[in-house]
Each structure stands twice: as C-alpha cells, then as structure tokens.
Amino acid sequence: MITVGLTGSIGMGKSTAAAMLRRLGAPMFDADAEVHRLLGPGGGAVGAVEAAFPGVRNAAGAIDRGRLGEQVFGRPGALRRLEAILHPIVRAAELGFIARARAQGLRLVVLDIPLLFETGADVMCDAIVVVSAPLWLQRQRVLRRPGMSPARLAGILAAQMPDREKRRLADFVVETGLGRGPTLRRLAVALRLLRRGEWQRPAPVRRALLLRQGKRRCAR
Numbered sequence: 001m002i003t004v005g006l007t008g009s010i011g012m013g014k015s016t017a018a019a020m021l022r023r024l025g026a027p028m029f030d031a032d033a034e035v036h037r038l039l040g041p042g043g044g045a046v047g048a049v050e051a052a053f054p055g056v057r058n059a060a061g062a063i064d065r066g067r068l069g070e071q072v073f074g075r076p077g078a079l080r081r082l083e084a085i086l087h088p089i090v091r092a093a094e095l096g097f098i099a100r101a102r103a104q105g106l107r108l109v110v111l112d113i114p115l116l117f118e119t120g121a122d123v124m125c126d127a128i129v130v131v132s133a134p135l136w137l138q139r140q141r142v143l144r145r146p147g148m149s150p151a152r153l154a155g156i157l158a159a160q161m162p163d164r165e166k167r168r169l170a171d172f173v174v175e176t177g178l179g180r181g182p183t184l185r186r187l188a189v190a191l192r193l194l195r196r197g198e199w200q201r202p203a204p205v206r207r208a209l210l211l212r213q214g215k216r217r218c219a220r
Helices: 014-023 033-041 045-053 066-071 078-103 135-143 148-158 163-169 180-195 204-219
Strands: 002-007 029-032 108-113 127-132 174-177
Touching: 002 014, 002 180, 014 029, 014 108, 014 180, 029 033, 029 135, 029 204, 033 045, 033 078, 033 108, 045 078, 066 078, 066 163, 108 180, 127 163, 127 180, 135 148, 174 180
Parallel strands: 002 108, 002 127, 029 108, 127 174
Antiparallel strands: none
8 A cells, every 4th residue: 555645835825726636536645634523522632631731621621823923932941842732642643543544455545744844643554745835935825824924924933844845855746836737637647646656755856747648638
C-alpha cells in the first residue's frame, strides 16, 4: 500500500486539494478534522487541554479555540505544551487509519496533515504532495479570513516550515495559483502515476516534466 502525505503552508490551497483528491477516489485521513474531534464535546483531549490551559472549556464541554488561541498565540512554550498533548493522540489515529486501510487491502491512502514535516509524520509516507502558490496570493487568501491580521499570519508562518523548504522535500509540487482546473489535473496526474506504479522518487526536474506531460494528456 502506498501512503501519500498531503501538506502545504497556510493559504496554499491544501483544503481544496484534499477535497479534489477525495473526488478522485483517494481514501483520506484528515488531521485537522481529528483535532476538531479531540477538542469537541466529549473529545479525548478536552480534559488534558483544560488542565494545561485553565478556562478554555466552554459550556458545551468543548475547547473554545478562540480562548485557547489567546493563551497559545505568540507563546512558544505554551504552543509546545499544546502540541505535546495533541500530536501523540493524532499520530496514534493516523497509524490506526493506515493499519485499517492495509487490512482492507487498499492500494493507496492519503494523509492530509498541515504540519507533516514539522511533526515528523513524513516518515510514514511513501510519497509527499506539497501544494504551493505565490507568496502574494497566499497572503491575500489568508488575510481574507475572519479574525486574521498581518501579525497573526506572521506568527503562524513562523511556526511552519518555509514553503521553499517544503517544495524541496516534496515528491510532487502542485501549484494552486492557476485555478481549480489546473490544480485538479495535476493532482490526477500524481495519483495516476502512484496508482500505476510509474513513480519511484524521480529527481525534481524529471518529476516536474512528468506533471507537465500529464497535464497535456488530460487536456487532450
């Protein structure tokens, strides 16, 4: 079974790419969704997070992410405490997903993990897809989000591996700045190469050529 890691910095289009991969039939583990479940009412991390950050639990029994953000944002030590609680639980869920998929005889699965490299989850992956876009577009996308500010964006980016480094470590780089159509075609090419076994960690130049060739075939 091939395990594919999907990642990308904030505002690079990862959520859109993940939805497209699902449309293309790729079984997927969503790390963000798992965190939301863990912090939701009755979630497995609520007690530990409340103990570490008093006052962040709301009346529904869930973690108020706004209150939690106030205690964590701009405080590296607090962020590390939170990560020490969440990351091991999420990793166990990822491993469970992989084990179940293998037992079902699936040929390929995708791990949608925003902090794939930062958490060391890339070691579980046979191939890595990084979504990327020009920095000006990334900034434009993110600053349109409610409650976002230049200072908050800078803090988020400081906690993430730079886009250029993710691109260097990727097996497939999918540009999302040209619109949904080109993004979907490039993702389809990557999946086709992986499913057919026509991919064996090619050099970056060769990899880019394969994606361009696949895009031309899809357009015919």
